[in-house]
Amino acid sequence: MVIVYFSGTGNSKYIAEKFADRMQIEAHSIEENIDFGQIFDKVDTIAVCYPIYGSCVPLIMREFVKKNMQFFERKKLIIFCTQMLFSGDGAKAFARLIPNCDGRVRYAEHFKMPNNICNFALFPMTEKEKTKKPLRALEKLDKVCSDIQKGVVKKRGWNAFSNILGKTQNIAYPKMEAKARASFRTDDSCIGCGLCVKKCPMHNLELVNGKVKQNGNCTLCYRCVNICPKQSCTVYFTKKPKKQYKGIS
Numbered sequence: 001m002v003i004v005y006f007s008g009t010g011n012s013k014y015i016a017e018k019f020a021d022r023m024q025i026e027a028h029s030i031e032e033n034i035d036f037g038q039i040f041d042k043v044d045t046i047a048v049c050y051p052i053y054g055s056c057v058p059l060i061m062r063e064f065v066k067k068n069m070q071f072f073e074r075k076k077l078i079i080f081c082t083q084m085l086f087s088g089d090g091a092k093a094f095a096r097l098i099p100n101c102d103g104r105v106r107y108a109e110h111f112k113m114p115n116n117i118c119n120f121a122l123f124p125m126t127e128k129e130k131t132k133k134p135l136r137a138l139e140k141l142d143k144v145c146s147d148i149q150k151g152v153v154k155k156r157g158w159n160a161f162s163n164i165l166g167k168t169q170n171i172a173y174p175k176m177e178a179k180a181r182a183s184f185r186t187d188d189s190c191i192g193c194g195l196c197v198k199k200c201p202m203h204n205l206e207l208v209n210g211k212v213k214q215n216g217n218c219t220l221c222y223r224c225v226n227i228c229p230k231q232s233c234t235v236y237f238t239k240k241p242k243k244q245y246k247g248i249s
């Protein structure tokens with residue numbers, strides 16, 4: 001088994017790496033420049049972990065699945081998604097990307113993790129959630145690992161209620177995602193340090209004459225918004241962040 005993950009701001013990386021430690025398997029970010037085909041060829045199960053966006057799988061992860069479909073189409077699957085509150089069927093959303101994979105899904109689970117949308121008042125980031133959620137997620141992960149080792153099959157998000165809950169968000173998200181693709185902005189405080197350009201997982205940004213330009217390929221991961229040393233970057237929501245999400249310490 002191997003676990004591959006996308007993580008905009010560290011939560012999904014945290015879960016994927018802890019899972020890999022417990023199961024004694026390799027964990028790879030999909031951003032790594034490696035031959036995933038060679039890795040997938042050697043395993044019978046591919047585990048995945050990603051953050052949920054509006055009850056949908058992030059664009060970057062969807063593109064990765066598409067590129068490696070020949071492996072996802074025949075391997076057993078374990079699906080983990082991280083979320084701040086709820087996604088309904090966030091794990092099932094991944095299964096929907098792969099034709100007829102239901103019978104090959106060994107396990108699917110959602111993990112509540114801290115919010116990484118740092119500039120939207122409806123979703124405040126509290127110190128309490130930053131410490132408590134990862135601890136609870138690890139307790140859940142212990143149970144998940146024990147289940148998987150025993151061969152227990154559990155699929156979070158597969159029932160009708162989860163599907164309805166997912167629909168409350170995933171109907172609107174594609175429109176938001178389309179709008180977000182070219183929504184990267186910086187304000188006057190940008191010093192042109194290029195950190196956002198270097199760290200963008202979509203290679204969506206470039207420095208032109210000291211100014212950051214975007215190429216319309218944002219996956220809305222919020223990494224740039226949370227790492228900018230001047231808090232100048234925004235995507236989709238244009239409010240300047242007061243406090244950034246720095247991941248799990």
Ligand SMILES: Cc1cc2nc3c(=O)[nH]c(=O)nc-3n(C[C@H](O)[C@H](O)[C@H](O)COP(=O)(O)O)c2cc1C
Pocket residue numbers: 006007008009010011012013050051052053054055056082083084085086087113114115116117169220221222
């Ligand atoms: C664009 C966007 C949409 C999100 N949508 C949801 C959502 O629908 N439900 C939810 O509970 N959390 C949502 N979140 C929160 C993230 O899924 C959550 O913080 C996740 O753990 C971040 O993972 P990462 O640090 O690996 O990027 C959203 C975050 C972003 C940036």
